[in-house]
Amino acid sequence: MIALESVSKRYGSKTIIHDISFSVEKGEIVGFLGPNGAGKTTTMRMIAGFTTATSGRVTVAGYDMASQNGEAAKKLGYLPEHPPLYDVLEVSSYLRFVAKVKRVPRAGMQREIERVIQACRLEAVVHKEIYKLSKGYRQRVGLAQALLGDPEVLLLDEPTAGLDPGQIQETREVIRSFGENHAVLLSTHILPEVTLICRRVAIINHGRLLAIDSPNGLQQASEKTNQVSLLVSGPADAIRDAIRSIDGVNSVQIRPNGTRGELLSVDCQVDVRDGVEAAIARAVAARWSLHRLERQQPTLENIFLRYVGDSGSNSTGENE
Amino acid sequence: MNGLLAVYQKELSMYFRSPIAYFVIAVFLLGTGYFFVYNIFLTGIGTMDQTFQNMGILLVTLVPILTMRLFSGEYSGRTMELLSTLPLQPWQIVLGKYFGAATILVIMTLATCINLIPLFLYGNPEATTILAGYIGFLLMGLACVAIGQFFSSLTQNQIVAALITVPVLLAFWFVGHLQGFQGSAAMRSLFGYLSFAMHFGDFIRGLLRSEAMVFYLVVSAVALTLNTSYLQWRR
Numbered sequence: 397m398i399a400l401e402s403v404s405k406r407y408g409s410k411t412i413i414h415d416i417s418f419s420v421e422k423g424e425i426v427g428f429l430g431p432n433g434a435g436k437t438t439t440m441r442m443i444a445g446f447t448t449a450t451s452g453r454v455t456v457a458g459y460d461m462a463s464q465n466g467e468a469a470k471k472l473g474y475l476p477e478h479p480p481l482y483d484v485l486e487v488s489s490y491l492r493f494v495a496k497v498k499r500v501p502r503a504g505m506q507r508e509i510e511r512v513i514q515a516c517r518l519e520a521v522v523h524k525e526i527y528k529l530s531k532g533y534r535q536r537v538g539l540a541q542a543l544l545g546d547p548e549v550l551l552l553d554e555p556t557a558g559l560d561p562g563q564i565q566e567t568r569e570v571i572r573s574f575g576e577n578h579a580v581l582l583s584t585h586i587l588p589e590v591t592l593i594c595r596r597v598a599i600i601n602h603g604r605l606l607a608i609d610s611p612n613g614l615q616q617a618s619e620k621t622n623q624v625s626l627l628v629s630g631p632a633d634a635i636r637d638a639i640r641s642i643d644g645v646n647s648v649q650i651r652p653n654g655t656r657g658e659l660l661s662v663d664c665q666v667d668v669r670d671g672v673e674a675a676i677a678r679a680v681a682a683r684w685s686l687h688r689l690e691r692q693q694p695t696l697e698n699i700f701l702r703y704v705g706d707s708g709s710n711s712t713g714e715n716e
Numbered sequence: 717m718n719g720l721l722a723v724y725q726k727e728l729s730m731y732f733r734s735p736i737a738y739f740v741i742a743v744f745l746l747g748t749g750y751f752f753v754y755n756i757f758l759t760g761i762g763t764m765d766q767t768f769q770n771m772g773i774l775l776v777t778l779v780p781i782l783t784m785r786l787f788s789g790e791y792s793g794r795t796m797e798l799l800s801t802l803p804l805q806p807w808q809i810v811l812g813k814y815f816g817a818a819t820i821l822v823i824m825t826l827a828t829c830i831n832l833i834p835l836f837l838y839g840n841p842e843a844t845t846i847l848a849g850y851i852g853f854l855l856m857g858l859a860c861v862a863i864g865q866f867f868s869s870l871t872q873n874q875i876v877a878a879l880i881t882v883p884v885l886l887a888f889w890f891v892g893h894l895q896g897f898q899g900s901a902a903m904r905s906l907f908g909y910l911s912f913a914m915h916f917g918d919f920i921r922g923l924l925r926s927e928a929m930v931f932y933l934v935v936s937a938v939a940l941t942l943n944t945s946y947l948q949w950r951r
Contacts, residue, residue: 469803480798484733496722
């Protein structure tokens, strides 16, 4: 439903988005993950048709956004980074305006407006002017506007920003149920959100797409470089040799522990086979005193930081 | 057409949900009422001629307040992102807003007709001349609104939009005065042709000249076309 083919965006001589390609299919929620300033909002705006790509092709529901954005707009619901609200209007008249522009048939309009009001829990504020609403309500009026007319494609730029934990859960539920038979692209920098509701995750930094896979796939890919961390007291060279000789250990790094001088922090990169950490524990505990041993599970957070960290050092390398 | 209508209704309800429409209409009526009373009772001439001239100046200074928020407000309120991603063509946005502001113009023009009651009760004015004056006033007002709306689309600051529009409209109003300083006949007729006041003068005298009508309509059309192409270019 959404397809980007080697899309780039330049402002003057500055390239904001470098050659991004990915697609979102019907019935799929894709999370768009990246630190602030990574290019998430610019990419969202190109898909929504607010700005055009400098090169490459963006298609929404089969329509090219460069030439047929009017047709594509009918299939699209979009919640921008800042909810686009008219402060002086009441919630109901704001939603009515959007419904009219989206050509919701007059006969079913009231029912459709009531549907999104219910989905976004706006019953209490329907007749209030928008400037009187709290940040959480404003965000949800923005979401309600995007859901109006049951669009085939939904673009949500940080939909849970400014919501309290209860509202976040409700909003995720709304998005999850909507995603069952629509295409949803959701940008966020909140990691648990992605693991909870997204089928696939696209990681972006410095305008480049670093990875796109299911949360599990990303996790498995990085399990190959699992890490075991130890806290030991003993001679550094002997410990290194002992651990290195164990089958399944790829590399060993030893540094003095910052807080307690006599202790050493040991980080071992190990492969996926079972029992490696037990073998390390036996080898070390037999000769020296082992204070702590843990196998670090690759959380999405670690994976994300690794991708983002790598791309950060790459791009500084390029600039030099 | 539905999109245009929705934008028009939104604009109109936003005018009346903020103080702007009330303020502009109130100041315009106060000003017009003052000049009407001054012209009729102090000079003792039972026509609208001088009052129409004064209404023209009031219009030129008040229209920028009416039009300043049309696009600047959308930019600064970040709602332009909504308008330009909804199934709306740029011309629908431009015309919807234009008709919204034009409706306020028509309301304030019609409201001045209350002055005609004493005029017709106690004087003997020419109805056709007054009608021509009102037609000219509306046409000039439509041109001013189009110009103000175009300048509003260039900046996200409403005050800046108004500050650009005021001198531009004043220039169109007063440009006829430059005729006296020109040696060449071509320049004289150019300044005369561009003058809002001189075309309006024809209407006030009861002349419905097609040249004057076409002039105001062309100015409106040019401003609205520039406005639409600017929105397209911004993407």
